[in-house]
Amino acid sequence: MDNNPQQIDPPKKKVVVCGGGVIGVCTAYFLSKKGAAVTLIEQSSIACAASGKAGGFLALDWCDGSPVSSLARASFGLHRSLAEELNGRELYGYRPVNALSLSIAESENPPRSRKSKLPPWIDGPAKTPKTIGTTETTAQVHPQLFTRTLMEKAVAEYGAEVVIGKLLSVETGGGKISAVVEGGGVIDGDAVVLALGPWSSKLTLLSSIIRVNGLKAHSLVLEPKEMDAITAHALFLSYQPAHGGQPMDPEIYPRPTGEVYVCGMSSEEEVPDDPDQIEPNPDSIRVLKRVAGTVSSHLGVEARVKAEQACFLPCTDDSIPVIGEIPGMAGCFVATGHSCWGILNGPATGAAMAELVMDGGSSIVDLTRFSPARFVGGIGKRR
Ligand SMILES: Cc1cc2nc3c(=O)[nH]c(=O)nc-3n(C[C@H](O)[C@H](O)[C@H](O)COP(=O)(O)OP(=O)(O)OC[C@H]3O[C@@H](n4cnc5c(N)ncnc54)[C@H](O)[C@@H]3O)c2cc1C
The missing domain is CATH 3.50.50.60 (FAD/NAD(P)-binding domain)
Structure with missing residues (x-):
């Protein structure tokens, strides 16, 4: 037995x-x-x-x-800890970043003063830069x-x-x-x-x-020609379009994967049943392209557009x-x-x-x- x-x-x-x-x-x-x-x-x-x-x-x-x-x-x-465990830096672009807030008025075309402490790639009419996150407190994937x-x-x-x-x-x-x-x-x-x-x-x-509502938001993924010039700074903009348009607060995130992500332009819309049916609104994409090109010449017409997209944030009451x-x-x-x-x-x-x-x-x-x-x-x- x-x-x-x-x-x-x-x-x-x-x-x-x-x-x-x-x-x-x-x-x-x-x-x-x-x-x-x-x-x-x-x-x-x-x-x-x-x-x-x-x-x-x-x-x-x-x-x-x-x-x-x-x-x-x-x-x-x-x-x-996941990034260390799973090699996140290589596999999914985890990295600590600095975060800056900036004011941009589209009508102020002249480049910023040479005395500015901004990284050189931010060569548009950016004003009042403020560090709002450091590599200790902000990161990205x-x-x-x-x-x-x-x-x-x-x-x-x-x-x-x-x-x-x-x-x-x-x-x-x-x-x-x-x-x-x-x-x-x-x-x-x-x-x-x-x-x-x-x-x-x-x-x-x-x-x-x-009740979970969907808030539609737009984004662009750009591939600048000179990615090496672009530093690891996430940008949070107070953006005033020309001709008295509504102020906006778009965001720009350079990524270590050779691309720069730009997002903003949200609106309330019905969520389609199929996620593959979500189409970006062409006007919103046009605005985001203008924002990107105004912030940096590296993100203007010379940058390749890798993606123009939209998706929905899940929001509770x-x-x-x-x-x-x-x-x-x-x-x-x-x-x-x-x-x-x-x-x-x-x-x-x-x-x-x-x-x-x-x-x-x-x-x-x-x-x-x-x-x-x-x-x-x-x-x-x-x-
Ligand atoms: C423009 C934009 C920028 C953002 N930036 C950031 C950021 O920088 N940092 C941050 O922390 N967050 C950010 N967010 C928020 C973040 O993206 C969302 O909070 C998060 O992705 C929600 O994840 P989720 O899994 O709940 O939903 P989803 O990503 O929408 O996933 C839900 C999944 O469920 C599937 N599904 C739904 N119904 C069914 C069904 N019946 N059967 C089977 N599958 C189904 C869908 O196909 C989908 O894949 C951003 C959002 C937007 C829109």
Whole structure:
């Protein structure tokens, strides 16, 4: 008789993560690293939407004093450690950067004075430069490369799986929770995490509790001829167009991947069902090109235009992300509403969600403030 039977590992917890943006992918990464058997469902491709078209700017303390302060601080640190662990500098353009605020009036064409302390590539009519972030407190990633690298690691090293298909509904019964995918597929799990970004409200289960609005924003990716001349400075502009146009606050991020990202021009619009159907508005793209060329001659007509694009920020009614278990639906979790800070806050959201699903609570960040329960009666009830 065998008195020492081979120890059998308990079955892995099966978790279905829906949505392949930065929030779903970070959740899948940390869950699979913690030992869950993860299946991620994405309707198009990983980082096809905002998570692939964002700026990728990260700040330690810019959210201080707001409800996401602890999330942002934890996430900034996680970005730094992930970059070391995953060779982020080479694989997804992680680097500390300086951040400057500048005022630009388009009508003031003469170049700035030679005495200016601005880096020489900012050779347009920039005024009142102010350092608002240093390499200690601000950094960047290439968001699409970051998100895709994390998913690749989750698959290659921790056995996660990716299914391309559209989630139609979530069903419960028989102690299981199941994701129903277009075409008839059903993926069973012990838990489901919904990270659908601005598409969250299109799922009946979520729209009955929270409203997530999409705010459309535009961006350009330029490849300047002389990238070596362009320093690692993220620019935050107060921009006054000529002829009395509305003031704007576009942003410009040079990247170590040989490109310069320019974004701005947001408007409220209906989110199309298919992320691949999101088209930029030509007028908004024209304005961004003018902004880029006014700030720097390196970003004018001589720069190659690599991408003209638009995407939607996921915004909740109270401007605070929703991260937690859905009341009355044990095993079904939601993580969305990260607005303009989803790339920064992705890692701490994913790590906290992984703890919540696997251990029943998060030690990384106190998630109480983010609970979807706030929309279901009591404080912060949806108005
Ligand atoms: C112009 C711009 C610049 C930005 N710059 C920054 C920045 O510098 N720093 C920063 O921190 N943040 C930035 N952000 C914000 C950041 O991009 C977002 O907060 C973040 O990408 C949101 O991630 P997400 O995973 O929630 O949503 P998304 O990236 O939209 O991902 C949701 C995913 O879910 C999938 N999906 C939806 N419905 C279904 C379904 N039914 N079935 C299957 N899959 C589905 C979608 O296809 C999509 O891939 C910026 C955003 C914009 C628009």
